Amino acid sequence: MEDQYIYETNADNTARFVIGTKGKNPLIVMSINPSVGSPTRTSPTLGTVRHIAADYGYDSWIILCLYPQRATHLNELDQNADPQLVEENEKVIKEILSQFPDHKIWAAWGTHYHARFFFPQCLKKIVEIANEYHESWMHYGPLDEDDTPRYCLYLENGEGWYPFDVEAFLKKTLY
Known part of the structure; x- marks a missing residue:
């Protein structure tokens, strides 16, 4: 089915x-920005998230993004955030997180986080929303050299979950 x-x-x-x-215990992922994935078109990222969710006993998975613009390559991404996209993204994130209070969010945005000045600003608002629902954060596998959580595509099964201090990360990266 x-x-x-x-x-x-x-x-x-x-x-x-x-x-x-849809499920009662989803793996909630906070990625960087979406690419081509859809219900009828899978992508490598969706495949990785599906496998990791299943391997760790989640009955479903949900991918949200810091910024919702579809772009397969970083150079295709807006140089400046579109305020309407940011506002709608925050609305959807709030709607999703409100359904799963006290849940964990997988921080999985990778080093492209540092490539646009608006990503930390987007994360700041998302953290405020997550705090309303007492969400906690985790990362999978080791952090990158600058303590950035690795992007969800570039991971190996079995690397494991670790707590992620999103507030400290944001303090360090917010301009």
Whole structure:
């Protein structure tokens, strides 16, 4: 039986706010920005998240992003954040997190976080939303050299979960 998807994009599909499957105990992932993944088109990132969710006993998975613009390569991403996309993204994130209070969020945005000045600003707002629902953060496998949580695609099964101090990371990276 095909999974029931949670999926929301903007009207012209240039932004994706959420993709996932429905369940009572989802692996909630905070990634950087979406690429091509959809319910009818899988991507390597979606495959990795699916496998890790299943390996660790989650019954579903949900991917949210710091910024919702679809871009497969960093050079395709906006230089400045679109305020309307940011506002809608925050609304969707709040809606999702409100359904799973006291849950853990997998920080999985990778080093591209440092490539746009607005990513830390987006993360700051998302952390405020997550704090409303008493969410905690974790990362999978080792952190990158600058303590950035690794992107969810570049991981090996079995690397394990570790607590992630998102407040300290944000303090260090917010300009």
